[in-house]
Amino acid sequence: MSRAERLLQLLQVLGRYRRPVSGQILADELGVSIRTLYRDIGSLQAQGAMIEGEPGIGYVMKPGFMLPPIMFRSEELDALVLGMRWVADRGDKALSAGALSTLAKIAAVLPAELCRELQESSLLVGAPLTRPAHTISPDLLRAAVRAEQKLEITYVDRSGIQSRRVVWPFALVYFDQARVLMCWCELRTGFRNFRSDRILSVEQKPERYPRRRSILLREWRKFNQVASRTILPESDSISH
Template sequence: MTRSARLLELIQTLRRHRHPVTGDALAAKLGISLRTLYRDIATLQSQGARIDGAPGLGYVLREGFLLPPLMFTVEEIEALVLGSRWVSSRDDTRLAAAARDALAKIGAVLPPHLRHEMDTTTLMAGRSDAPGLDRDLMALLRQAIRSEHKLRLTYRDLKGATTERIVWPFALGFFDHVQVLVAWCELRGTHRHFRADRVTGAQVLDERYPQRRTALIKAWREQEGVPAADGN
Protein backbone atom coordinates (compact mmCIF):
# COMPACT_ATOMS: atom_id res chain seq x y z
CA MET A 1 0.00 0.00 0.00
CA THR A 2 1.39 3.39 -1.00
CA ARG A 3 1.57 6.17 1.58
CA SER A 4 -1.12 8.21 -0.19
CA ALA A 5 -3.42 5.18 -0.24
CA ARG A 6 -2.66 4.56 3.44
CA LEU A 7 -3.51 8.16 4.36
CA LEU A 8 -6.81 7.85 2.49
CA GLU A 9 -7.61 4.59 4.26
CA LEU A 10 -6.81 6.22 7.61
CA ILE A 11 -9.23 9.06 6.89
CA GLN A 12 -11.91 6.62 5.77
CA THR A 13 -11.44 4.50 8.90
CA LEU A 14 -11.82 7.55 11.13
CA ARG A 15 -14.88 8.64 9.16
CA ARG A 16 -16.61 5.36 9.95
CA HIS A 17 -16.38 6.02 13.69
CA ARG A 18 -18.10 8.80 15.62
CA HIS A 19 -16.22 8.04 18.79
CA PRO A 20 -12.44 8.02 19.44
CA VAL A 21 -10.51 5.05 18.03
CA THR A 22 -7.31 3.96 19.77
CA GLY A 23 -3.97 4.23 18.05
CA ASP A 24 -3.45 0.48 18.49
CA ALA A 25 -6.72 -0.28 16.66
CA LEU A 26 -5.88 2.10 13.82
CA ALA A 27 -2.35 0.76 13.45
CA ALA A 28 -3.63 -2.83 13.39
CA LYS A 29 -6.27 -1.93 10.79
CA LEU A 30 -3.64 -0.37 8.51
CA GLY A 31 -0.92 -2.90 9.22
CA ILE A 32 1.59 -0.27 10.36
CA SER A 33 3.50 0.58 13.52
CA LEU A 34 2.26 3.11 16.06
CA ARG A 35 5.18 5.37 15.20
CA THR A 36 4.13 5.40 11.53
CA LEU A 37 0.53 6.02 12.54
CA TYR A 38 1.48 9.07 14.61
CA ARG A 39 3.42 10.46 11.63
CA ASP A 40 0.46 9.86 9.31
CA ILE A 41 -1.94 11.59 11.69
CA ALA A 42 0.43 14.58 11.96
CA THR A 43 0.59 14.73 8.15
CA LEU A 44 -3.19 14.74 7.81
CA GLN A 45 -3.52 17.38 10.52
CA SER A 46 -1.04 19.60 8.67
CA GLN A 47 -3.21 19.25 5.54
CA GLY A 48 -6.31 20.49 7.35
CA ALA A 49 -7.85 17.33 8.75
CA ARG A 50 -9.47 18.06 12.12
CA ILE A 51 -8.27 14.98 13.96
CA ASP A 52 -8.62 15.34 17.72
CA GLY A 53 -6.95 13.09 20.24
CA ALA A 54 -3.61 11.97 21.53
CA PRO A 55 -1.61 8.77 22.12
CA GLY A 56 -3.41 6.65 24.72
CA LEU A 57 -6.71 8.54 24.36
CA GLY A 58 -7.82 7.69 20.84
CA TYR A 59 -8.53 9.76 17.74
CA VAL A 60 -11.68 11.16 16.17
CA LEU A 61 -12.19 13.03 12.88
CA ARG A 62 -14.27 16.17 13.24
CA GLU A 63 -16.57 17.41 10.50
CA GLY A 64 -15.29 19.78 7.87
CA PHE A 65 -12.56 17.79 6.08
CA LEU A 66 -13.56 16.81 2.54
CA LEU A 67 -11.85 14.50 0.09
CA PRO A 68 -12.47 14.91 -3.65
CA PRO A 69 -14.60 12.21 -5.32
CA LEU A 70 -11.63 11.33 -7.56
CA MET A 71 -10.26 9.45 -4.54
CA PHE A 72 -12.99 6.78 -4.90
CA THR A 73 -11.84 3.26 -5.67
CA VAL A 74 -13.45 1.21 -8.45
CA GLU A 75 -15.24 -0.90 -5.82
CA GLU A 76 -16.61 2.24 -4.15
CA ILE A 77 -17.87 3.50 -7.51
CA GLU A 78 -19.59 0.15 -8.10
CA ALA A 79 -21.20 0.31 -4.66
CA LEU A 80 -22.50 3.83 -5.35
CA VAL A 81 -23.94 2.85 -8.71
CA LEU A 82 -25.54 -0.33 -7.36
CA GLY A 83 -27.02 1.54 -4.41
CA SER A 84 -28.38 4.23 -6.70
CA ARG A 85 -29.91 1.66 -9.01
CA TRP A 86 -31.51 -0.15 -6.06
CA VAL A 87 -33.09 3.08 -4.80
CA SER A 88 -34.22 3.94 -8.33
CA SER A 89 -35.95 0.55 -8.59
CA ARG A 90 -38.16 1.34 -5.58
CA ASP A 91 -41.58 2.86 -6.14
CA ASP A 92 -40.54 6.21 -4.64
CA THR A 93 -39.92 8.76 -7.37
CA ARG A 94 -38.50 11.43 -5.07
CA LEU A 95 -35.81 9.16 -3.65
CA ALA A 96 -35.12 7.71 -7.09
CA ALA A 97 -34.60 11.19 -8.55
CA ALA A 98 -32.37 12.16 -5.61
CA ALA A 99 -30.24 9.03 -6.13
CA ARG A 100 -29.79 9.78 -9.84
CA ASP A 101 -28.96 13.44 -9.15
CA ALA A 102 -26.38 12.52 -6.50
CA LEU A 103 -24.71 10.04 -8.85
CA ALA A 104 -24.64 12.64 -11.64
CA LYS A 105 -22.92 15.15 -9.33
CA ILE A 106 -20.28 12.59 -8.40
CA GLY A 107 -19.78 11.55 -12.01
CA ALA A 108 -19.27 15.15 -13.09
CA VAL A 109 -16.03 15.45 -11.09
CA LEU A 110 -14.60 11.97 -11.58
CA PRO A 111 -11.50 11.51 -13.72
CA PRO A 112 -12.21 9.87 -17.11
CA HIS A 113 -11.16 6.33 -16.15
CA LEU A 114 -13.46 6.27 -13.11
CA ARG A 115 -16.30 7.90 -15.03
CA HIS A 116 -15.93 5.08 -17.55
CA GLU A 117 -16.20 2.53 -14.73
CA MET A 118 -19.36 4.27 -13.49
CA ASP A 119 -20.95 4.34 -16.93
CA THR A 120 -20.13 0.75 -17.84
CA THR A 121 -20.60 -1.17 -14.57
CA THR A 122 -22.72 -4.29 -15.03
CA LEU A 123 -23.99 -4.52 -11.45
CA MET A 124 -27.79 -4.47 -11.59
CA ALA A 125 -30.61 -4.09 -9.07
CA GLY A 126 -33.86 -5.99 -9.54
CA ARG A 127 -37.23 -4.28 -9.65
CA SER A 128 -39.21 -4.07 -6.43
CA ASP A 129 -42.35 -6.17 -6.09
CA ALA A 130 -43.52 -4.27 -3.01
CA PRO A 131 -47.10 -2.97 -2.92
CA GLY A 132 -47.52 0.41 -4.61
CA LEU A 133 -46.45 3.23 -2.33
CA ASP A 134 -48.07 6.57 -1.64
CA ARG A 135 -45.13 8.79 -2.62
CA ASP A 136 -46.45 11.76 -0.66
CA LEU A 137 -46.82 9.58 2.42
CA MET A 138 -43.22 8.33 2.16
CA ALA A 139 -41.95 11.91 1.80
CA LEU A 140 -44.00 12.90 4.86
CA LEU A 141 -42.58 10.02 6.93
CA ARG A 142 -39.01 10.99 6.00
CA GLN A 143 -39.76 14.61 6.90
CA ALA A 144 -41.07 13.62 10.34
CA ILE A 145 -38.00 11.47 11.00
CA ARG A 146 -35.59 14.21 9.97
CA SER A 147 -37.33 16.86 12.08
CA GLU A 148 -37.93 14.49 15.05
CA HIS A 149 -41.61 15.42 15.20
CA LYS A 150 -44.50 13.29 16.38
CA LEU A 151 -46.85 11.71 13.87
CA ARG A 152 -50.56 11.02 14.10
CA LEU A 153 -51.10 7.75 12.24
CA THR A 154 -54.23 5.98 11.11
CA TYR A 155 -53.21 2.35 10.77
CA ARG A 156 -54.93 -0.81 9.53
CA ASP A 157 -53.67 -4.06 11.05
CA LEU A 158 -53.59 -7.58 9.57
CA LYS A 159 -57.19 -8.23 10.58
CA GLY A 160 -58.40 -5.03 8.97
CA ALA A 161 -59.00 -3.18 12.26
CA THR A 162 -58.13 0.52 12.13
CA THR A 163 -56.60 2.49 15.01
CA GLU A 164 -55.34 6.01 15.43
CA ARG A 165 -52.18 6.57 17.42
CA ILE A 166 -49.40 9.05 18.13
CA VAL A 167 -45.91 7.78 17.32
CA TRP A 168 -42.32 9.00 17.44
CA PRO A 169 -40.85 8.00 14.05
CA PHE A 170 -37.12 7.38 13.89
CA ALA A 171 -36.34 4.93 11.07
CA LEU A 172 -37.58 3.57 7.75
CA GLY A 173 -36.73 0.06 6.60
CA PHE A 174 -36.72 -0.62 2.86
CA PHE A 175 -37.18 -4.28 1.96
CA ASP A 176 -37.91 -6.04 -1.33
CA HIS A 177 -41.55 -6.69 -0.45
CA VAL A 178 -42.45 -3.94 2.01
CA GLN A 179 -41.37 -0.65 3.61
CA VAL A 180 -41.56 -0.40 7.38
CA LEU A 181 -41.76 2.61 9.67
CA VAL A 182 -40.04 2.08 13.02
CA ALA A 183 -41.40 4.26 15.82
CA TRP A 184 -42.15 4.54 19.51
CA CYS A 185 -45.91 4.12 19.92
CA GLU A 186 -47.54 6.15 22.69
CA LEU A 187 -50.60 3.85 22.59
CA ARG A 188 -48.60 0.67 23.20
CA GLY A 189 -45.76 2.23 25.21
CA THR A 190 -43.06 0.45 23.23
CA HIS A 191 -41.32 0.31 19.86
CA ARG A 192 -43.58 -0.75 17.01
CA HIS A 193 -43.19 -1.53 13.31
CA PHE A 194 -45.76 -0.15 10.86
CA ARG A 195 -46.01 -1.33 7.25
CA ALA A 196 -46.19 1.74 5.05
CA ASP A 197 -48.85 0.18 2.81
CA ARG A 198 -51.17 -0.14 5.82
CA VAL A 199 -50.89 3.50 6.86
CA THR A 200 -54.16 5.06 5.71
CA GLY A 201 -53.54 8.51 7.13
CA ALA A 202 -50.62 10.49 8.56
CA GLN A 203 -50.11 13.99 9.92
CA VAL A 204 -46.88 15.56 11.17
CA LEU A 205 -47.59 17.29 14.47
CA ASP A 206 -46.01 20.54 15.64
CA GLU A 207 -44.74 18.84 18.80
CA ARG A 208 -41.26 17.31 18.78
CA TYR A 209 -40.85 14.04 20.59
CA PRO A 210 -38.91 14.20 23.88
CA GLN A 211 -35.93 12.03 22.91
CA ARG A 212 -33.32 12.35 20.19
CA ARG A 213 -33.64 10.09 17.19
CA THR A 214 -30.22 8.53 17.85
CA ALA A 215 -31.27 7.55 21.37
CA LEU A 216 -34.45 5.91 20.09
CA ILE A 217 -32.52 3.97 17.46
CA LYS A 218 -30.01 2.77 20.05
CA ALA A 219 -32.77 1.60 22.41
CA TRP A 220 -34.61 -0.14 19.56
CA ARG A 221 -31.46 -1.96 18.46
CA GLU A 222 -30.86 -3.18 21.99
CA GLN A 223 -34.47 -4.33 22.31
CA GLU A 224 -34.53 -6.10 18.95
CA GLY A 225 -30.96 -7.39 19.03
CA VAL A 226 -30.09 -5.49 15.85
CA PRO A 227 -26.33 -4.95 15.51
CA ALA A 228 -25.19 -1.34 15.11
CA ALA A 229 -23.67 -0.23 11.83
CA ASP A 230 -20.01 0.84 11.89
CA GLY A 231 -19.64 4.18 13.64
CA ASN A 232 -23.22 4.29 15.01
Protein backbone atom coordinates in the same frame (compact mmCIF):
# COMPACT_ATOMS: atom_id res chain seq x y z
CA MET B 1 -4.68 -3.05 -9.71
CA SER B 2 -5.96 -0.31 -12.01
CA ARG B 3 -4.09 2.97 -12.36
CA ALA B 4 -6.85 4.84 -10.53
CA GLU B 5 -6.57 2.43 -7.59
CA ARG B 6 -2.79 2.81 -7.60
CA LEU B 7 -3.03 6.61 -7.47
CA LEU B 8 -5.51 6.39 -4.60
CA GLN B 9 -3.23 4.02 -2.70
CA LEU B 10 -0.27 6.37 -3.26
CA LEU B 11 -2.23 9.24 -1.70
CA GLN B 12 -3.14 7.05 1.25
CA VAL B 13 0.50 5.99 1.76
CA LEU B 14 1.77 9.57 1.54
CA GLY B 15 -0.85 10.60 4.08
CA ARG B 16 0.81 8.38 6.70
CA TYR B 17 4.15 10.22 6.55
CA ARG B 18 4.81 13.55 8.26
CA ARG B 19 8.36 13.93 6.89
CA PRO B 20 9.67 13.57 3.33
CA VAL B 21 9.96 9.93 2.27
CA SER B 22 12.12 8.72 -0.59
CA GLY B 23 10.62 7.70 -3.88
CA GLN B 24 12.22 4.27 -3.59
CA ILE B 25 10.52 3.57 -0.25
CA LEU B 26 7.18 4.59 -1.76
CA ALA B 27 7.78 2.47 -4.87
CA ASP B 28 8.69 -0.56 -2.75
CA GLU B 29 5.61 -0.15 -0.57
CA LEU B 30 3.35 0.10 -3.62
CA GLY B 31 5.12 -2.65 -5.53
CA VAL B 32 5.90 -0.50 -8.58
CA SER B 33 9.06 0.68 -10.33
CA ILE B 34 10.65 3.97 -9.36
CA ARG B 35 9.88 5.26 -12.85
CA THR B 36 6.17 4.46 -12.42
CA LEU B 37 6.24 6.10 -8.98
CA TYR B 38 7.65 9.35 -10.41
CA ARG B 39 5.06 9.32 -13.18
CA ASP B 40 2.21 8.74 -10.70
CA ILE B 41 3.36 11.57 -8.44
CA GLY B 42 3.48 13.88 -11.47
CA SER B 43 -0.09 12.87 -12.40
CA LEU B 44 -1.35 13.56 -8.89
CA GLN B 45 0.39 16.94 -8.76
CA ALA B 46 -1.17 17.84 -12.12
CA GLN B 47 -4.61 16.98 -10.68
CA GLY B 48 -4.09 19.33 -7.73
CA ALA B 49 -2.66 17.05 -5.04
CA MET B 50 -0.42 19.09 -2.72
CA ILE B 51 2.66 16.86 -2.92
CA GLU B 52 6.02 18.55 -2.48
CA GLY B 53 9.48 17.17 -3.20
CA GLU B 54 11.64 15.84 -5.99
CA PRO B 55 13.78 12.80 -6.86
CA GLY B 56 16.73 12.37 -4.52
CA ILE B 57 15.13 14.48 -1.78
CA GLY B 58 11.84 12.74 -1.10
CA TYR B 59 8.15 13.54 -1.13
CA VAL B 60 5.67 14.76 1.44
CA MET B 61 2.01 15.74 1.28
CA LYS B 62 1.28 19.18 2.69
CA PRO B 63 -0.57 19.20 6.03
CA GLY B 64 -4.29 19.75 5.74
CA PHE B 65 -4.62 18.12 2.33
CA MET B 66 -7.73 15.93 2.31
CA LEU B 67 -8.09 12.90 0.11
CA PRO B 68 -10.37 13.96 -2.76
CA PRO B 69 -13.82 12.41 -2.45
CA ILE B 70 -13.80 11.76 -6.21
CA MET B 71 -11.23 8.99 -5.84
CA PHE B 72 -12.73 5.51 -5.52
CA ARG B 73 -11.50 1.95 -5.64
CA SER B 74 -13.36 -0.35 -8.06
CA GLU B 75 -15.27 -2.00 -5.20
CA GLU B 76 -16.29 1.40 -3.81
CA LEU B 77 -17.47 2.55 -7.22
CA ASP B 78 -19.47 -0.68 -7.71
CA ALA B 79 -21.12 -0.21 -4.31
CA LEU B 80 -21.96 3.41 -5.14
CA VAL B 81 -23.47 2.61 -8.54
CA LEU B 82 -25.46 -0.38 -7.29
CA GLY B 83 -26.76 1.53 -4.28
CA MET B 84 -27.82 4.56 -6.31
CA ARG B 85 -29.46 2.37 -8.95
CA TRP B 86 -31.37 0.51 -6.23
CA VAL B 87 -32.64 3.79 -4.75
CA ALA B 88 -33.51 5.14 -8.20
CA ASP B 89 -35.58 2.03 -8.93
CA ARG B 90 -37.09 1.31 -5.49
CA GLY B 91 -37.35 4.75 -3.95
CA ASP B 92 -40.17 7.23 -4.20
CA LYS B 93 -40.06 10.06 -6.74
CA ALA B 94 -37.93 12.41 -4.61
CA LEU B 95 -35.38 9.77 -3.60
CA SER B 96 -35.21 8.40 -7.15
CA ALA B 97 -34.44 11.83 -8.55
CA GLY B 98 -31.87 12.40 -5.78
CA ALA B 99 -30.07 9.15 -6.62
CA LEU B 100 -29.86 9.93 -10.34
CA SER B 101 -28.70 13.48 -9.60
CA THR B 102 -26.02 12.18 -7.23
CA LEU B 103 -24.64 9.80 -9.85
CA ALA B 104 -24.59 12.59 -12.45
CA LYS B 105 -22.72 14.95 -10.10
CA ILE B 106 -20.15 12.31 -9.22
CA ALA B 107 -19.64 11.33 -12.86
CA ALA B 108 -19.06 15.00 -13.76
CA VAL B 109 -16.02 15.30 -11.47
CA LEU B 110 -14.51 11.83 -11.74
CA PRO B 111 -11.26 11.29 -13.63
CA ALA B 112 -11.98 10.00 -17.14
CA GLU B 113 -10.94 6.42 -16.31
CA LEU B 114 -13.24 6.19 -13.30
CA CYS B 115 -16.07 7.93 -15.15
CA ARG B 116 -16.00 5.22 -17.82
CA GLU B 117 -15.98 2.56 -15.13
CA LEU B 118 -19.04 4.14 -13.50
CA GLN B 119 -20.96 4.46 -16.77
CA GLU B 120 -20.12 0.92 -17.90
CA SER B 121 -20.90 -0.79 -14.59
CA SER B 122 -22.61 -4.16 -15.14
CA LEU B 123 -24.26 -4.27 -11.70
CA LEU B 124 -27.99 -3.93 -12.33
CA VAL B 125 -31.10 -3.91 -10.15
CA GLY B 126 -33.87 -6.41 -10.93
CA ALA B 127 -37.52 -5.39 -10.90
CA PRO B 128 -39.39 -6.20 -7.66
CA LEU B 129 -42.18 -8.76 -7.76
CA THR B 130 -44.77 -6.26 -6.53
CA ARG B 131 -44.95 -2.57 -5.72
CA PRO B 132 -47.49 -1.94 -2.95
CA ALA B 133 -49.52 1.25 -3.25
CA HIS B 134 -48.89 4.01 -0.72
CA THR B 135 -51.55 6.47 0.38
CA ILE B 136 -49.12 8.58 2.44
CA SER B 137 -46.23 10.45 0.85
CA PRO B 138 -42.87 9.07 2.02
CA ASP B 139 -41.56 12.63 1.90
CA LEU B 140 -43.84 13.42 4.85
CA LEU B 141 -42.63 10.40 6.80
CA ARG B 142 -38.95 11.19 6.16
CA ALA B 143 -39.51 14.80 7.19
CA ALA B 144 -41.12 13.70 10.46
CA VAL B 145 -38.18 11.42 11.22
CA ARG B 146 -35.67 14.23 10.55
CA ALA B 147 -37.66 16.75 12.61
CA GLU B 148 -38.31 14.26 15.45
CA GLN B 149 -41.98 15.18 15.14
CA LYS B 150 -44.95 13.31 16.57
CA LEU B 151 -47.47 11.84 14.13
CA GLU B 152 -51.03 10.70 14.68
CA ILE B 153 -51.71 7.86 12.26
CA THR B 154 -54.65 5.69 11.25
CA TYR B 155 -53.31 2.20 10.68
CA VAL B 156 -54.87 -1.02 9.42
CA ASP B 157 -53.17 -4.29 10.36
CA ARG B 158 -53.01 -7.47 8.30
CA SER B 159 -56.36 -8.59 9.79
CA GLY B 160 -58.05 -5.42 8.58
CA ILE B 161 -58.43 -3.91 12.07
CA GLN B 162 -57.99 -0.13 12.17
CA SER B 163 -56.47 1.81 15.04
CA ARG B 164 -55.57 5.44 15.74
CA ARG B 165 -52.20 6.04 17.37
CA VAL B 166 -49.75 8.79 18.26
CA VAL B 167 -46.23 7.70 17.39
CA TRP B 168 -42.67 8.97 17.56
CA PRO B 169 -41.07 8.03 14.20
CA PHE B 170 -37.30 7.56 14.41
CA ALA B 171 -36.41 5.55 11.27
CA LEU B 172 -37.81 4.50 7.89
CA VAL B 173 -36.70 1.05 6.67
CA TYR B 174 -36.75 0.15 2.99
CA PHE B 175 -37.44 -3.47 1.98
CA ASP B 176 -37.94 -4.79 -1.55
CA GLN B 177 -41.67 -5.24 -1.00
CA ALA B 178 -42.42 -2.67 1.70
CA ARG B 179 -41.34 0.40 3.63
CA VAL B 180 -41.58 0.25 7.41
CA LEU B 181 -41.86 3.22 9.77
CA MET B 182 -40.14 2.45 13.07
CA CYS B 183 -41.73 4.24 16.02
CA TRP B 184 -42.31 4.51 19.72
CA CYS B 185 -46.07 4.04 20.11
CA GLU B 186 -47.80 6.01 22.87
CA LEU B 187 -50.80 3.66 22.83
CA ARG B 188 -48.67 0.55 23.43
CA THR B 189 -45.91 2.37 25.36
CA GLY B 190 -43.34 0.45 23.37
CA PHE B 191 -41.58 0.09 20.04
CA ARG B 192 -43.81 -0.75 17.08
CA ASN B 193 -43.24 -0.99 13.33
CA PHE B 194 -45.81 0.16 10.77
CA ARG B 195 -45.85 -0.73 7.08
CA SER B 196 -46.26 2.56 5.25
CA ASP B 197 -48.68 1.04 2.70
CA ARG B 198 -51.05 0.22 5.61
CA ILE B 199 -51.05 3.78 6.99
CA LEU B 200 -54.36 5.26 5.88
CA SER B 201 -53.90 8.82 7.16
CA VAL B 202 -51.33 10.96 8.94
CA GLU B 203 -51.75 14.09 11.04
CA GLN B 204 -48.61 16.01 11.93
CA LYS B 205 -48.62 17.03 15.58
CA PRO B 206 -47.23 20.48 16.39
CA GLU B 207 -44.80 19.28 19.04
CA ARG B 208 -41.56 17.34 18.80
CA TYR B 209 -41.39 14.11 20.70
CA PRO B 210 -39.48 14.38 23.98
CA ARG B 211 -36.47 12.20 23.12
CA ARG B 212 -33.80 12.26 20.44
CA ARG B 213 -34.22 9.80 17.57
CA SER B 214 -30.62 8.62 18.01
CA ILE B 215 -31.46 7.56 21.58
CA LEU B 216 -34.63 5.80 20.44
CA LEU B 217 -32.70 3.95 17.74
CA ARG B 218 -30.06 2.88 20.25
CA GLU B 219 -32.73 1.63 22.67
CA TRP B 220 -34.56 -0.16 19.85
CA ARG B 221 -31.37 -2.04 19.01
CA LYS B 222 -30.97 -3.11 22.64
CA PHE B 223 -34.64 -4.17 22.71
CA ASN B 224 -34.15 -6.29 19.57
CA GLN B 225 -31.11 -7.99 21.06
CA VAL B 226 -33.28 -9.16 23.94
CA ALA B 227 -36.29 -9.95 21.74
CA SER B 228 -34.19 -12.05 19.36
CA ARG B 229 -33.57 -14.52 22.20
CA THR B 230 -37.31 -15.21 22.45
CA ILE B 231 -39.76 -16.64 19.94
CA LEU B 232 -41.91 -13.87 18.45
CA PRO B 233 -44.80 -14.17 15.98
CA GLU B 234 -43.65 -13.46 12.42
CA SER B 235 -46.08 -10.54 12.11
CA ASP B 236 -44.46 -8.75 15.07
CA SER B 237 -41.41 -7.99 12.97
CA ILE B 238 -43.23 -5.82 10.49
CA SER B 239 -46.81 -4.81 11.27
CA HIS B 240 -47.65 -4.26 14.95
